[in-house]
Amino acid sequence: MASLTAAILVVSTTAAKDPTTDAADATLRDVFTQDGGGQWTVSESNIVSDDIIQIQRQIQLWADAPEPVNLIITTGGTGFAFADHTPEAVSVLLHKQAPGLVHGMLAASLTVTPFAMMSRPVAGVRNKTVIITLPGSPKGAKENLQAVVKMLPHACLQAAGASSRALHSGGAKKLEKEAGVSASTPSPTPDHHHHHHGHSHTHTHTHGHGALVRHTTPSENSKSNDPTLGPSRRHRSSPYPMLSVPDALSLIATHTPAPTTTTTPVSPSLIGSVLAQDVTAPESVPAFRASIVDGYAVVVPPSGNMRGVFPVTSISHAAPGEAASLTEGSIARITTGAPLPPGATSVIMVEDTILASMTEDGKEEKEVEILAEGVQEGENIREVGSDIKAGTVILHKGEQVSAVGGEIGLLAAVGVAEVQTYRRPVVGVLSTGDEIVEHDRPGALRLGEVRDTNRPTLISAARGWGYEVVDLGIASDKPGTLEETLRQALRQVDLVITTGGVSMGELDLLKPTIERALGGTIHFGRVAMKPGKPTTFATVPVKNNAGERVDKVVFSLPGNPASALVCFHLFVLPALHKLSGVEPAGLTRVPVVLAHDFSLDKARPEYHRAIVSVGKDGTLSAASTGGQRSSRVGSMKGANALLCMPSGTEPLRKGSKVEALLMGDVRV
Structure with a gap:
């Protein structure tokens, strides 16, 4: 054994x-x-x-x-x-x-x-x-x-x-x-x-x-409540251990599935994708000897002296075509990027010449005087493969294709039509709760009703990071309804984001539905942070289209809008990055200086919504967006960063340095 x-x-x-x-x-x-x-x-x-x-x-x-x-x-x-x-x-x-x-x-x-x-x-x-x-x-x-x-x-x-x-x-x-x-x-x-x-x-x-x-x-x-036992038998305090944010992120990194590969055409659809293997150039760039200036192709004599008047015997444009051979004593007019005529050994810039004579109709050059001495072979010429040699690696596994265009331009230059990339996950966003109504429903709200802020907000955030999103709607606080909604969602998407239903109420059904009905594993159910303490991360086994059992990811975020958005950027984004092969996963960390005093939470570290801007001296400065209550979605308005604030009884003073997680572009 x-x-x-x-x-x-x-x-x-x-x-x-x-x-x-x-x-x-x-x-x-x-x-x-x-x-x-x-x-x-x-x-x-x-x-x-x-x-x-x-x-x-x-x-x-x-x-x-x-x-x-x-x-x-x-x-x-x-x-x-x-x-x-x-x-x-x-x-x-x-x-x-x-x-x-x-x-x-x-x-x-x-x-x-x-x-x-x-x-x-x-x-x-x-x-x-x-x-x-x-x-x-x-x-x-x-x-x-x-x-x-x-x-x-x-x-x-x-x-x-x-x-x-x-x-x-x-x-x-x-x-x-x-x-x-x-x-x-x-x-x-x-x-x-x-x-x-x-x-x-x-x-x-x-x-x-x-x-x-x-x-x-x-x-x-069991770890989660059994909804069939009624509210009198529910947990009176959370049975889930309180994890630190680093420990929670470690569990996300461990249990989020590895990315899968796919073939992607070289087109704008490639933007944001991560290469799953090295890309080798199938051909050289340039593929022929080309001029890098407008001027005259010449055959340089051993002396290098090109001073004199020379007949213009041919013209070489960048358009495809056959060029006549060139011999010493004659020259060919050539444009930038055009192939050198056979026999040519250098190119003289047009600025180093004078028009000597024209054709009888006055439309073409007949003779040109060259004023150059000490000319060497190879001047003003791009040799074959001088930019890219065939067989060399032009992009490496793990590189992400940006919207700047450089990577796509490089692939196009060598004739690559498709590449192997990590498949970007499809995200599903679901709101839960009998009290939730569509944000655009006409008419006034009845007592207890809440407009759905989280779903459109999280859909926008996920799409803003380049991911395809499926709107899963609103699920009611009924075990069977929630179970069936999640089952259908897991058939169509790779990662499900839910909001609400993760606290200690009798109708908070997400954890028991994941564990009891779907057979999932909750890797953490509480995090020592503000906002977002009841954030839950789970994996659920499902069968894919090939009949193979795979794990899919579920994030159950708090129902308060600011909490949900903070936890999306802090926890969900690293999982999406891992699923799509992006490294390093998560938001970029930068040091910032506080623009004013910041109060601290006495018990928990806080991820404070802030605006980071560049000062005249180049220092990154951070200012609060205002009240940080977890239900106040306005605290995310204009925010481009989360400040990593420690717990403490005394405020952090203006000028103190902290780390910021950048969610958007730094303001100038």
């Missing part, structure tokens, strides 16, 4: 400050080595403080990675002390509960000491990873892991997607034999000891074993 991977997370404020105080990591590694049947590799380990966000962040990094570990075990923080948060941190991350593993650990520990009742273990599955919480005492952690370690390969293989039919073929006896257990064989005998399973780290709290008491079934503790 291939080796399974495990990660060990030590939860201990003391050990986080001084890792030498931790003994649990080494103890648990020994269990995998001695009792794991040679099936385990501990590939990751870390120590974090007794902090819910730190615990959740590390587990998500391991379990939500493109190649997740098979098993995560935590040790510490499972007791009754004030700082014991591990069960609470882990339980909301689980997609499936595993009460059998919990029972097995408790049963084994209770044979050693009644104080095993003083622990609160949690076990279950997130995505394809099995997660188990163990006590902080090294001996207690060892006993709990020994109790279940022989069962874990089977659990991890199922969680990773192995066929249950294949795993279970042969019946329970075969499974027991493979695992090295039997119905009459007790779990591995724990180390007998008479202490109370206290934590070996010098915590001020005790991590003990405790009894498991549940008043609901595991299925009733």
Whole structure:
């Protein structure tokens, strides 16, 4: 059997400050080595403080990675002390509960000491990873892991997607034999000891074993609300961990699908596309020896002296045609860009000549006097391939075709008709809520009605960044209606943006619809920022036109208009960039100087809508657009930047430097 991977997370404020105080990591590694049947590799380990966000962040990094570990075990923080948060941190991350593993650990520990009742273990599955919480005492952690370690390969293989039919073929006896257990064989005998399973780290709290008491079934503790249970059973506080903006962006970068390629003709439709492979010139530019001036093609004598009067024997224009050969002593009039006659070795500028005589009808030059000396071969000539040589790479994979025209002009010059690009995603925009009405509906609003500001605003923003947008309309606050609308949307678009329905109300149905009805994964549901705290990012598995299962992206943004627009530029745009191959993804960051004092939010970092302009000294200066309330869409009027403002109790003074995320052109 291939080796399974495990990660060990030590939860201990003391050990986080001084890792030498931790003994649990080494103890648990020994269990995998001695009792794991040679099936385990501990590939990751870390120590974090007794902090819910730190615990959740590390587990998500391991379990939500493109190649997740098979098993995560935590040790510490499972007791009754004030700082014991591990069960609470882990339980909301689980997609499936595993009460059998919990029972097995408790049963084994209770044979050693009644104080095993003083622990609160949690076990279950997130995505394809099995997660188990163990006590902080090294001996207690060892006993709990020994109790279940022989069962874990089977659990991890199922969680990773192995066929249950294949795993279970042969019946329970075969499974027991493979695992090295039997119905009459007790779990591995724990180390007998008479202490109370206290934590070996010098915590001020005790991590003990405790009894498991549940008043609901595991299925009733899903991350999202179950709308069928009614408002009395909805969550009273959000079960989603509060992530920092950098952590949220990291999850977006990890879980947004990679771009797909397509063939695109070289035309204005190419503007904004990113090349998916290098482009090689199929022909040289110029394809012939050409004059770079208006003048006279000549054959330069060895002396380089061209002074004298010469007959004009032919004319070479830029228009296609055959040119007569040229010999020494005669010259040919030539225009800029025209091919040199065969035999010509240089071009004399018209400014270096004088008309000597005309034809009898006075319409053409007959003889021209040249005033040049020291002429060298190759003067005023563009040689074949001097601009572009056939076979050279003219554009590289990853380059974006701009509207300036340079890239399209380059492709056209060498005769490239089509190129491989990353397909630009199609965006769908949906408003939700029974209170939402079309923005242009005639007549006054009834009590409670709100005109749909978000949909036209977000459609404009997405189109402004060059993406095709499908208007998905307004969905009512009914589970079935919302589910069907989203299913239809995911058939036609690559990324869905919804607004509203992501807070804590009984009719906020987006999260449960994504998780329960569509089988999607919510990668985050809250972000520590202002505005936009309830922003939600999810992926939903669907079948494409080829019948292949692929992930599509859903962003559920807050219903307040300013929040929705800020979160579009901060979170949705980087996902669109990744889907279309644009690097670096997201808005451009620049340093700016504050034009006046700015008040700060005491609790959360703020993305302040502002106008950035260039001063006379070249410094970028930022001024607020005014009131920043999340419902005030006017705060986005004229804004070309989001200022990255920290949280704090004191205002940032005029002249302070901060980072700005540019949404538009800098004003002059």
